Amino acid sequence: MVRIGYAGKPVSPATISKLSKAMGDPTKTQYGITLRQGGNGRAPDGGAIVDYPKGWRFLPADMVLPDNYKTGDGSHQPNPPYTLHEIMKDQTHVDSDRSKPIKVTSFGLRVVKAMKDLHNSNGDNPQAQKVIDDAYHQLILAPQIKAQEEQLAKQTPKRPTPTAPAITTAPAITTSPTSYLPLAVVGIVIVVILLFLRRRA
Numbered sequence: 784m785v786r787i788g789y790a791g792k793p794v795s796p797a798t799i800s801k802l803s804k805a806m807g808d809p810t811k812t813q814y815g816i817t818l819r820q821g822g823n824g825r826a827p828d829g830g831a832i833v834d835y836p837k838g839w840r841f842l843p844a845d846m847v848l849p850d851n852y853k854t855g856d857g858s859h860q861p862n863p864p865y866t867l868h869e870i871m872k873d874q875t876h877v878d879s880d881r882s883k884p885i886k887v888t889s890f891g892l893r894v895v896k897a898m899k900d901l902h903n904s905n906g907d908n909p910q911a912q913k914v915i916d917d918a919y920h921q922l923i924l925a926p927q928i929k930a931q932e933e934q935l936a937k938q939t940p941k942r943p944t945p946t947a948p949a950i951t952t953a954p955a956i957t958t959s960p961t962s963y964l965p966l967a968v969v970g971i972v973i974v975v976i977l978l979f980l981r982r983r984a
Contacts, residue, residue, distance in 0.1 A: 838898030841906065842871055843919050852926050854879070855890030855918065871918055872898075894918050 845868040850860045861879040873891020877883040897914035
């Protein structure tokens with residue numbers, strides 16, 4: 784039974800702050816009664832009183848997991864899929880069939896114990912907090928990272944196949960007709976000289 788105060792002991796500012804959220808004006812609260820007797824049936828974190836000592840307030844925000852995600856022990860999701868809190872609080876079912884009994888897994892037991900340890904330490908338990916953080920990473924962050932990596936791999940274009948550089952041939956050397964003119968002149972001169980020498984002989 785959780786008590787919010789008793790006669791003879793002053794109420795701490797932290798408790799008054801919590802009570803102001805859970806039960807209204809703390810100056811009008813009758814100390815010495817239990818939360819269950821307070822009339823509104825809510826714990827300081829806004830949850831059900833019966834769940835308050837279980838430390839559920841230390842879990843991340845609840846959400847419905849996508850159907851392709853797996854549970855903490857690697858099982859597939861039922862239809863409709865589990866919520867994050869169902870998995871972390873070990874409320875999964877045999878063969879992921881909601882009509883079958885709830886199964887107990889080591890994954891869920893570790894999380895449930897960490898939640899209780901955090902409650903008992905008023906949230907000051909790094910080891911228990913790490914269990915919660917690791918579970919959240921395994922259930923939410925790791926699948927998201929994997930999905931993003933797979934999507935990125937599909938979008939990355941394939942590298943072009945390297946091709947050999949094209950072989951270019953040297954341009955053909957063309958000779959202009961005028962480049963033969965000096966040779967022709969020399970040839971004609973030689974022929975004329977030979978004819979001249981022949982006639983003299």
